[in-house]
Amino acid sequence: MKNYTCCFFGHRTIRVTEELKTKLTDTIEKLITQEKVDTFLFGSKSEFDRLSLECVTELKEKYPHVKRIYVRAEFPFINDDYLTYLLKSYDETYYPEKLLGAGNAVYVERNYEMINNSEYCVIYYDEAYAPTTRKSGTKIALDYAIKKRRKIILYPERVSATVG
Numbered sequence: 354m355k356n357y358t359c360c361f362f363g364h365r366t367i368r369v370t371e372e373l374k375t376k377l378t379d380t381i382e383k384l385i386t387q388e389k390v391d392t393f394l395f396g397s398k399s400e401f402d403r404l405s406l407e408c409v410t411e412l413k414e415k416y417p418h419v420k421r422i423y424v425r426a427e428f429p430f431i432n433d434d435y436l437t438y439l440l441k442s443y444d445e446t447y448y449p450e451k452l453l454g455a456g457n458a459v460y461v462e463r464n465y466e467m468i469n470n471s472e473y474c475v476i477y478y479d480e481a482y483a484p485t486t487r488k489s490g491t492k493i494a495l496d497y498a499i500k501k502r503r504k505i506i507l508y509p510e511r512v513s514a515t516v517g
Contacts, residue, residue, distance in 0.1 A: 359384055360394040360467035362494040363401020363477030363508070373509060377475070378408045380506055384473060385416050392420045394467045395443070398460065399491075401477040401508075406442065420444045426463035429453060464494040474498040477508040 359381075367373075384390040393409050396402050406421065413419050423443040428435070429452070439446045449466045452459050468474060476495050483489040498505055 356472055357390050358392040358394060358471045359390045359473035359475060360471040361402055361405040361475050362464060362491050363399045364491050365399045367400045367477055369400060369404055374404060374408065377404065378412065380475065381408050381412055385412065385419060390473060391418055392422060394422050394424050394471060396424060396426065396463060405475065424463055424467050426452060426459045460490055461493055465497055468494065468498050468501055468503060472504060474503045475506045479509055
């Protein structure tokens with residue numbers, strides 16, 4: 354799955370603008386058309402996740418082959434009603450088995466799972482939005498993606514030369 358897969362990470366709260374949405378949409382379209390990315394992995398706890406899902410969903414009308422996969426950090430076992438609800442926004446969902454028993458680290462471990470299964474990581478990281486009372490989950494994910502030598506596209510100010 355890794356070669357043509359991209360994951361998204363970002364702060365729970367960000368400043369969403371039309372400019373950001375346009376740049377993000379352009380980046381995702383370049384990933385699809387130039388890098389042949391066809392699978393996008395999402396979490397669900399941030400405004401950047403929601404914005405990224407919105408952009409991929411809009412592009413899916415033009416590129417129907419792309420898949421949106423929700424990687425759950427909660428609810429290892431879901432009923433049909435919840436699955437039906439999730440499949441209104443995503444094409445697939447799964448809960449990584451290794452998250453069972455992860456406790457407070459479940460979101461960090463889920464993010465590691467997404468990074469391990471992706472070649473590209475689109476990340477919204479801004480010190481101004483990072484929490485001050487605890488370690489930033491986005492920063493932890495960014496550091497891990499760097500360590501794993503993933504191709505990183507960083508927002509809000511810098512866009513990697515990887516796809517631009």
